[in-house]
Amino acid sequence: MACKTISFFFFCFLFISIDSISSQQLSDTETDCSKRWIHIRRLPSRFNLDLLTNCSEYPIFDNFCPYLANHGLGPKTHNKSQSWYRSNPLLLELIFHRRMVEYPCLTSDPSQANAIYLPYYAAIDSLRYLYGPGVNNSMEHGLELYDYLQDNEGWIWSRNHGADHFLVMSRPALDFSQSVDVNPPIWGTSFLELPEFYNLTVLIVEGRAWPWQEQAVPYLTSFHPPNLGLLESWIKRVKASKRTTLLLFAGGGGAGSSPNIRRSIRNECENNSLSNSSDVYVNNGGGHDYYKMRKVCDIVDCSNGVCEHDPVRYMRPMLRATFCLQPPGDTPTRRSTFDGIIAGCIPVFFEEQSAKSQYGWHLPEEMYRDFAVFMPKEDIVFKGLRILDVLMGIPRDEVRRMRERVIELIPRVVYRKHGSSLDLRARKDAFDIAVEGALQRIHSRLKARDFDQ
Template sequence: MVLDHYNPSFHTHKKSKNLSLKNTNTIRIYLFKFSKVFIVIIFQLVIIQYIYQSSSKPPSSIHQDTTQQIPTPESDDRCKHGTVYVYDLPAKFNQDLLDNCADLDPWHSRCKAVSNHGLGPMAAGLSSTVPENLSPAWYWTDMFAGEVLYHSRMLRHACRTTDPDTATAFYIPFYAGLAVGRYLFTNHSVQERDASCAELLKWVGGQAPWRRMRGADHFIMLGRMTWDFRRSRDGDWGSGFIYMAQMEHVLRLGVERDPWDPLEISVPYPTGFHPRSDRELVQWMEYVRTVNRTSRFAFVGGKRQMKGDFRTILQEQCRDEPGSCRMVDCSGMRCYDGTSEIMEAFVASEFCLQPRGDAHTRRSTFDCMLAGSIPVFFWKRSIYNQYEWFLGDEPDRFSVFIDRRAVRNGTTSIRKVLESLSRDEVRRKREKVISLMPKFVYKSGEDGIAKDAFDFAIDGVLRRLHKR
């Protein structure tokens, strides 16, 4: 009976169906397991990649923050405020001064100072202070070489035009500081001090662009402080260049301005660091942010042979605080051509003392800030109403002011004032100093898009003259 009911085809179909279902389920199980393993592997790879990237970045977000501090052009149209025409002056007003550089100073040759388009000779002996790969970006740049540096850069500027009819601004590449400087320190007549300046204005005054607006769309860079060109009486110091009639409307860039003269713009003194790329600038900014500073403050300067010399007082306070203060004595000509000790002192110090120099400002202020050190001023005019295009109009954010009279009469200790500042306040001031660095450094290369001090100066000139 059982055999009679046996249907071979029925059982074969059933067996095949069961086998198919079994295989399908097995495949599904394997696929499910494989997908889980695949997801786990992908997840692990993501974690490994994240860990690798995190470990390859500097600690915290230094690189990111520093990059954000590098100013870049607002748009591709760099010349939206117009173009600049550069006068091709007779050689006696610029190139001849460089060719006769040995005669620019009565005591020693100035040929090194004006060499290399104003950058000067390459620096040496900075290996203990400067990262090795940045050494080629350092020069012994003279504090009064700005005229040569600006002329060289202006000839390569993106907004330079060779058509005076289309220009917004006209640049006069006269090396007034070099021309006048020959006669400042010896017994020369006012006629000798003024001769080159008067001759230059006579030449420029005969040009068609000058007659168009009587020089109101012209500008010049003065490599010395404004006071060297402001002789109002024959018996006084300097040249009378600024007071000559044809200078009445000319815009003037200079390393120190008269705060009450609206036609003067103060630009940063050239420092020794001239980065060849944005990357080098960023690296230096990161370096001075994290370097170990072993001194509370530093003073770099020499005594002056005068009664009540304030620099002498600062040297004495520094010597009295050997555990807190680091000093470089620049008496005589010791620091004239640069020394590695200056940057070593600033890099190793939290603060740097900045009394007035021959005028109210000092090149040392920018050397100090370049090292990431916080400047301490004793005269308001050393920083207030100066360098607003580059440092802003709130000096208290990146500096400390101590009244010199309180230091002079002994009622104020510089060390105690600086030690009273909280760690957070010091950190904020240093960060502000570092953030300003791209605006007061002069580049030597064209690698990158970041603006430097020269770019900000010319942008400001074009913007101002465009409004006229």
């Protein structure tokens, strides 16, 4: 079939690439593939690429057709841009699939693989249950995939009962964790509640606190450098950026009267006229270090999704800010956390589920105090703790050290562009760390199972 549409073109490219990579005998002797072999399970296109043809069918959610450009990175922010795109976070599954065909340790023989990658676009498929005609059948999400895995070369799945398989999901686990016994259905599908998938390793943008198989990976941002020079150029810009704003919140919500953390943030910034201040005293040990700022507090209003595909709207203010506030919304985590890190802005969290207990592979928990600030939201909303007082009490030297650690994290949370240069591939990005973590988890799981037997 001719590749006439963007999705069919991508489909043809993917599988030509897979055939090419899988059939070769990995001539690069510098690549150590010991315990790193991955087999990409071939799935019918109805489980991935065909789903992209429905990109405009869920108006309640969004029309994501414009963001399929550049193999899912989205259109460039401007014509001369080499690293910045209007990326849609939903398309992380597609981008992950595209990157997997470049993975250096692919094998066409599943019996020789240490892990099996399922290129199933679970979050995109979930749209028909969340916003489309399948809303009353959401407990069936995933059953068609399971039946296919059982009926077609079923030994690949059954030999380890799925414990050596992994996939990516680009929506929070809350959207996939409805009980299969709920009737009538409420929000979400039941994919993660199906016993058939309990052994599956799931790389997801936000996991729950208890299931072992869920591991949070960074949200997709808009920064996708194609070579090391452009990554280093951006980091140089981040280091040189003048931090003329003390704290920034980029987001929506908080406009109502009910007490919540976003409302408290807006009150502190607006009602006390902090955003108009120009001179700030910052605690520096026993004394005070005096320096001027244009703003103490800045708010970038991202209500109604106006920021989602316009990184310029929030990245420029983040480059000017010392601290970026990351309050929870409908769920604990935010894409903004990773936008802020890319801008060198120190994250301020109000729930441990927002990052500390989520992204341990990419944001090591032992480093948490070195690059982030934590304030319990209850202390702010109900006990009168002022965010400004806490942040102004941090010594300037400590702020400088925290920013340095944030900047060190930038390469770890970026999904570099597919087809990137060899020098950039030598640096682990968010994709590399996620795959490495999945392999280690699967290895540990299988080793423990063998020991129990």
